Amino acid sequence: MVRVKEWKTMLIKVHKMEYKPGKVVLDKSQLKQVFINLIENSLDAIEEKGIISIHAYQENEKLNIIFKDNGKGIEPDKLKKVFDPYFTTNKKGSGIGLSIVHKIITEHNGNIFVHSKLNEGTSFYIKLPLEYKWEYYDST
Numbered sequence: 001m002v003r004v005k006e007w008k009t010m011l012i013k014v015h016k017m018e019y020k021p022g023k024v025v026l027d028k029s030q031l032k033q034v035f036i037n038l039i040e041n042s043l044d045a046i047e048e049k050g051i052i053s054i055h056a057y058q059e060n061e062k063l064n065i066i067f068k069d070n071g072k073g074i075e076p077d078k079l080k081k082v083f084d085p086y087f088t089t090n091k092k093g094s095g096i097g098l099s100i101v102h103k104i105i106t107e108h109n110g111n112i113f114v115h116s117k118l119n120e121g122t123s124f125y126i127k128l129p130l131e132y133k134w135e136y137y138d139s140t
Contacts, residue, residue, distance in 0.1 A: 045071025
């Protein structure tokens with residue numbers, strides 16, 4: 001449990017992933033920025049008490065990461081704009097956080113999608129390609 005400010009109590013769950021050998025090739029500091037921006041958005045969306053869940057798993061040759069919160073959600077007509085620079089639904093936000101997230105993920109040949117329901121929460125789905133290094137053995 002994490003106490004954020006005096007008036008918010010959050011439970012952040014991180015689920016372990018099962019995976020096969022493979023690696024995601026990306027900049028560590030940029031991935032950290034993605035996590036920070038998505039978690040900060042979740043914290044802003046949760047009014048009093050809430051849960052932020054981070055789940056990672058491998059599917060085929062992709063690493064999937066899901067950030068989910070049970071905050072206030074995003075109105076359907078605004079969902080299409082969440083990755084646009086300077087678009088914000090938060091009075092104190094600048095509107096660049098999610099555009100930065102989108103840019104980082106797409107620069108790493110990944111995809112990011114959002115799903116949200118008012119008064120139920122928002123989920124961000126990230127898919128990043130895994131790189132496999134195959135080593136060949138020549139017995140001759």
